[in-house]
Each structure stands twice: as C-alpha cells, then as structure tokens.
Amino acid sequence: MKLEIMTGDITRMQVDAIVNAANTTLLGGGGVDGAIHAAAGPELLAECKTLGGCETGQAKITKGYRLPASYVIHTPGPVWRGGDYGEARQLADCYKNSLSLAVSRGCETVAFPSISTGVYRFPLQLASEIAVKTILDFLKTDKLLRRVTIVCFDDHTKSFYDKALEKLK
Ligand code: ADP
Numbered sequence: 001m002k003l004e005i006m007t008g009d010i011t012r013m014q015v016d017a018i019v020n021a022a023n024t025t026l027l028g029g030g031g032v033d034g035a036i037h038a039a040a041g042p043e044l045l046a047e048c049k050t051l052g053g054c055e056t057g058q059a060k061i062t063k064g065y066r067l068p069a070s071y072v073i074h075t076p077g078p079v080w081r082g083g084d085y086g087e088a089r090q091l092a093d094c095y096k097n098s099l100s101l102a103v104s105r106g107c108e109t110v111a112f113p114s115i116s117t118g119v120y121r122f123p124l125q126l127a128s129e130i131a132v133k134t135i136l137d138f139l140k141t142d143k144l145l146r147r148v149t150i151v152c153f154d155d156h157t158k159s160f161y162d163k164a165l166e167k168l169k
Contacts, residue, residue: 001169002139003132003148005161010151011039016107017071018064019098021115024053024076026060032113032153041066048074057093059101071105073098077116080123088130091116095134103144111149114157124157128164136168 010018010032020036023029026048028037037044043065051074054060059075075098078090094115102110112131116122135148152158 002145003135003150003165005150005152005158005165007153007155007158008151009035009153010111010113011035011067013111013149013151014068015109015111015147015149016069017061017073017102017105017110018067018069019059019110019112019115020072020074021113021118021120022054022074022076024056026051026054026074026076031118036067036072039067040064040072044072057090057097059094059097061101061105069111071102071107073101073110075115077120078122080116080121083126087116087122088126091122091127091130092134095131096138099135099138099142099145099148103142106144108144108146109149110145110147111151114150114152114161117157124160125164128160129168132161132164132168 021032047062056076062072075094078087117124117127
C-alpha cells in the first residue's frame, strides 16, 4: 500500500514534496499555509510572489527552502458553499494536479494535508473520500511514486481518512 495516513505536522515531513492548502493569491494565510511559510522562511513568500497566484484546483511548485522537503506544491482548495458549485470536482483536481506536478518534477514521496477541511469548511467525510479515491486512482497508473502520505493534524481528522481508506481500498 503506497498510500499512508498519519497524524503529525506536515512541515516536519522529510519527503520530496509537501502540498500546501494555499489560497488563490499564493501569498500565505493561516492554518497549514501559515505553518509552511513560517517553517520555510521568507524566501518561500518571495518565490510565491513571482507566480501570479493560482486558480482553485490548479497547482504550482516552489522550492522548500528551510523545510526538510525539497519542494512545496501550492494548491488552493475550494471553499465549501453547500456542494452545488463544483466543490467536489475542484477538490479532486487539487489532489490530481498536485500529484501530476510532483511526478513531472521527479518526486517519489509526497505528503498532503487535509485540503479545504479547515477554514474552507469542506465536510470531512466527503473530503476524505474524495482525497483517498483520487490518490488511489492516480497510483493505479503511476510508476514513479513510492509513497503518498496524508498528514492529519489531529486524530479526529485522521479517523475520517482511515475510514475512507478502509472503504475504498
Ligand atoms: P483550508 O483553508 O484548505 O481549509 P486550513 O489550513 O484551514 O486549510 O486547514 C486544512 C487542514 O490542515 C486542517 O485539518 C488543519 O487542522 C490542518 N493543519 C493545520 N496546520 C497543519 C500542519 N502544520 N500540518 C498538517 N496539517 C495542518
């Protein structure tokens, strides 16, 4: 099983790329975005300023600077607006486009946070099922990735991803 779920702090992950649940400005924010910028140092914001933002569901890559990870992949998740505004498709796009970008840069190990389930209020059960299904589908055809880790910040969040994996594997 190349997909692993754990509780922890994504800024500590020693992987080729960590994914940032960014906003469309790519200029930093709260939550996991703020934690990644704080740990990476000001050089990360300087590089992000050159990128011109990013659309919801798309992904852009920077170096990891002071992080143990070589790269940061920035993907703005959808804000939950009740489910009728394409939020599920956009969340799946975040995972798919981040993995495609990682592979195109030669990454073999990638870590994701629980995208959109913080201040963006995407329901955790649906978000976890979309995340796990999209990653498992990607892994079916990919040959480069050795490990994809979903790093949950707390055990409550992890329990949803564990259940989704149990259901979908
Ligand atoms: P979004 O705006 O996409 O909802 P948030 O940063 O508000 O993003 O929340 C996404 C998830 O990231 C939440 O489950 C939050 O608890 C978690 N999170 C916050 N800090 C970290 C961290 N250092 N490592 C991993 N996950 C984190």
